[in-house]
Amino acid sequence: MTSAATHEHQSTAPPPPPPAEITYSGQYSVNPLAEVSFRRMCAQIPAVLGRIARLSWRTDRRAVQLLLGCQLLTGVSAAVVLAATSRAMAPVLGDGTAGERLRGALPALLVVALAAALGRAAGAVATYAERRITPRLTTQTDSALVEAVCRVEASACAEDGFSDRHEAAEMGVIRTHVMVTDAQRFLSALIRMVTAGSVLSVLNPLMLPPLLLAVLPAGVGAVLTARVDYEIHYANIADRNVRGMMRWWATESKYSDEVRANSMTDYLIYWYRALSDRCDRRSLAAAPRTLRIALLSALAGGVFLVATWGALAWLAVSGRIQLAVAATAVIAVQTTLAALSQVVVNGAAVFRTSLYLGDMQAFLDDAAARAPKRGALKHIAPTEEIRLEEVVYRYPGKDKPAVDGVSLALRRGEILAIVGANGSGKSTLTRLLTGIYLPDKGKVTWNGADLAEVDPATVWANTGLVPQIFAQWPLRVRENVTLGQPRTHDDAPVWEAVDAVGLREAVDDLPAGLDTLLARDVFGGSELSGGQWQRVACSRALYRRPGLLILDEPTSQMDPRGEHQIFEQIKAIAADRITIVVTHRLENTKIADHIVVMEHGRITEQGRYDDLVHAGGTFAELLELSQDR
Numbered sequence: 001m002t003s004a005a006t007h008e009h010q011s012t013a014p015p016p017p018p019p020a021e022i023t024y025s026g027q028y029s030v031n032p033l034a035e036v037s038f039r040r041m042c043a044q045i046p047a048v049l050g051r052i053a054r055l056s057w058r059t060d061r062r063a064v065q066l067l068l069g070c071q072l073l074t075g076v077s078a079a080v081v082l083a084a085t086s087r088a089m090a091p092v093l094g095d096g097t098a099g100e101r102l103r104g105a106l107p108a109l110l111v112v113a114l115a116a117a118l119g120r121a122a123g124a125v126a127t128y129a130e131r132r133i134t135p136r137l138t139t140q141t142d143s144a145l146v147e148a149v150c151r152v153e154a155s156a157c158a159e160d161g162f163s164d165r166h167e168a169a170e171m172g173v174i175r176t177h178v179m180v181t182d183a184q185r186f187l188s189a190l191i192r193m194v195t196a197g198s199v200l201s202v203l204n205p206l207m208l209p210p211l212l213l214a215v216l217p218a219g220v221g222a223v224l225t226a227r228v229d230y231e232i233h234y235a236n237i238a239d240r241n242v243r244g245m246m247r248w249w250a251t252e253s254k255y256s257d258e259v260r261a262n263s264m265t266d267y268l269i270y271w272y273r274a275l276s277d278r279c280d281r282r283s284l285a286a287a288p289r290t291l292r293i294a295l296l297s298a299l300a301g302g303v304f305l306v307a308t309w310g311a312l313a314w315l316a317v318s319g320r321i322q323l324a325v326a327a328t329a330v331i332a333v334q335t336t337l338a339a340l341s342q343v344v345v346n347g348a349a350v351f352r353t354s355l356y357l358g359d360m361q362a363f364l365d366d367a368a369a370r371a372p373k374r375g376a377l378k379h380i381a382p383t384e385e386i387r388l389e390e391v392v393y394r395y396p397g398k399d400k401p402a403v404d405g406v407s408l409a410l411r412r413g414e415i416l417a418i419v420g421a422n423g424s425g426k427s428t429l430t431r432l433l434t435g436i437y438l439p440d441k442g443k444v445t446w447n448g449a450d451l452a453e454v455d456p457a458t459v460w461a462n463t464g465l466v467p468q469i470f471a472q473w474p475l476r477v478r479e480n481v482t483l484g485q486p487r488t489h490d491d492a493p494v495w496e497a498v499d500a501v502g503l504r505e506a507v508d509d510l511p512a513g514l515d516t517l518l519a520r521d522v523f524g525g526s527e528l529s530g531g532q533w534q535r536v537a538c539s540r541a542l543y544r545r546p547g548l549l550i551l552d553e554p555t556s557q558m559d560p561r562g563e564h565q566i567f568e569q570i571k572a573i574a575a576d577r578i579t580i581v582v583t584h585r586l587e588n589t590k591i592a593d594h595i596v597v598m599e600h601g602r603i604t605e606q607g608r609y610d611d612l613v614h615a616g617g618t619f620a621e622l623l624e625l626s627q628d629r
């Protein structure tokens with residue numbers, strides 16, 4: 001009965017709600033779409049080419065020189081091919097037997113063959129040079145983006161739109177893969193076009209204007225299509241960003257238990273499809289527009305092309321040009337036309353790249369402007385005293401402050417415990433204490449110096465933090481412990497940190513001890529349990545021997561033995577540093593010299609364990625609840 005009822009419930013259940021509409025929340029000072037025009041394309045291309053050249057030059061000078069040399073050779077060979085073809089036409093179309101005519105044209109035809117071969121070889125070498133530049137250029141751009149994100153003030157990441165703008169900038173990195181190819185093809189087509197066009201204007205200047213007109217509509221069409229694509233790209237950024245996150249969470253093996261055992265798979269796939277469908281719908285809605293653009297530009301181009309061929313026929317029939325010249329003109333028109341189309345197509349590609357590179361540059365500039373610039377003061381160990389004076393901090397977009405007027409003084413050798421309900425501001429307070437965030441009001445001082453004026457690197461060289469949600473780095477055990485410290489060849493201090501958290505036995509059991517890669521998904525990698533990972537995070541903080549040690553729920557996944565060992569360790573090393581423990585297990589606060597209770601961002605109670613237990617306040621209430629089973 002129960003199972004039938006459940007089954008019925010499932011089969012009649014309404015479909016899950018679609019994902020909420022998401023709109024791009026990036027904020028650029030100008031709307032880039034408003035700027036997309038044919039005029040802008042023409043004005044922008046030289047600047048973009050210059051930028052690509054500068055970036056490439058910095059990456060591999062010799063490859064750039066090779067590339068430019070090859071472009072020049074391509075142009076010269078195209079000119080020679082056309083000039084020699086023109087020479088060959090006179091004997092080919094002249095009098096005599098076929099053999100005599102061919103013999104007469106042979107020297108010119110040999111030149112055509114040689115020049116064409118040279119052009120092909122130059123093209124192949126140019127591709128080789130481009131392949132030498134592109135991978136390193138992409139790596140540089142990609143690394144610059146990662147570095148920019150890692151180096152911004154943490155508060156910038158919490159701002160609305162930061163993640164979307166980052167996603168938009170990623171497109172710039174993707175376009176870097178093709179930008180040198182696009183630029184190279186554009187230049188090569190431009191050179192071929194100029195050469196063929198020059199030959200054509202020498203044969204008859206009247207031919208050139210209709211030819212240019214024949215390709216112009218294609219150019220306008222390409223820019224309009226680029227604009228539509230860019231518009232769709234913008235409309236889809238937020239959805240793509242969320243979809244990317246969703247994909248990672250849904251497919252990451254670490255979360256697969258949760259996904260499977262909570263039967264989330266169907267909904268996640270539905271959600272993923274729904275987001276993809278929404279992106280597709282936007283693309284499909286734009287398809288008729290791009291079709292109209294393509295048809296109209298083809299029609300206009302076709303009309304002018306017919307005019308070009310008509311002009312050529314008229315010139316030949318009316319005897320205004322010789323037959324040999326007309327034949328060469330046919331080849332020159334074909335060559336110019338092909339080159340012109342390539343100029344337009346690749347010019348549009350370079351232009352399109354420039355739009356995405358513009359987004360990337362805007363993000364990089366923005367990130368550079370948001371890198372910490374706090375002053376030249378340096379924090380020098382030991383850290384004797386940390387003070388908070390009437391500190392207020394509000395997250396961007398939030399109405400209420402997360403920390404609201406907190407004052408505290410911590411001295412070396414002291415252990416402080418911070419307790420309070422979820423969302424009361426404990427973790428935010430630790431971010432302010434370490435200078436990860438700067439307060440909106442009030443100040444945080446280390447040894448008397450305001451953190452707003454101290455180089456944060458010198459502060460963070462003296463901190464060790466075990467956050468609530470810590471990273472499980474896909475690195476070897478050794479690097480997982482030493483990450484953030486100079487490279488070491490001495491394993492003794494690493495083992496010391498491993499012993500301090502009781503992890504030696506687990507490390508010894510791993511296939512390669514400290515050398516074991518902690519990544520289950522990688523061939524040869526191993527995995528630790530949740531509590532073992534937490535011990536690794538604690539050993540990482542202890543290995544740093546920091547002046548300020550912060551442990552935010554450090555033992556939430558540990559067994560009682562592990563928890564006991566960690567707290568014993570904290571007491572044993574407390575004399576040399578300031579220690580802060582954030583915890584919901586109030587029994588653990590017995591080790592603290594001072595306890596603060598936070599509510600709604602404020603300290604509402606403070607004192608020693610024994611005092612607070614009998615004070616009849618929030619601490620006593622929370623303790624009683626934790627013991628009421």
Ligand SMILES: Nc1ncnc2c1ncn2[C@@H]1O[C@H](COP(=O)(O)OP(=O)(O)OP(=O)(O)O)[C@@H](O)[C@H]1O
Nearest residue numbers: 158395398402420421422423424425426427428429
């Ligand atoms: N990155 C963030 N962006 C915006 N708001 C945030 C961010 N982190 C925390 N908050 C908000 O700030 C308030 C305080 O959060 P905080 O994480 O400091 O609480 P907490 O006391 O550590 O909670 P818990 O016990 O659940 O860990 C909460 O209202 C939370 O929603």
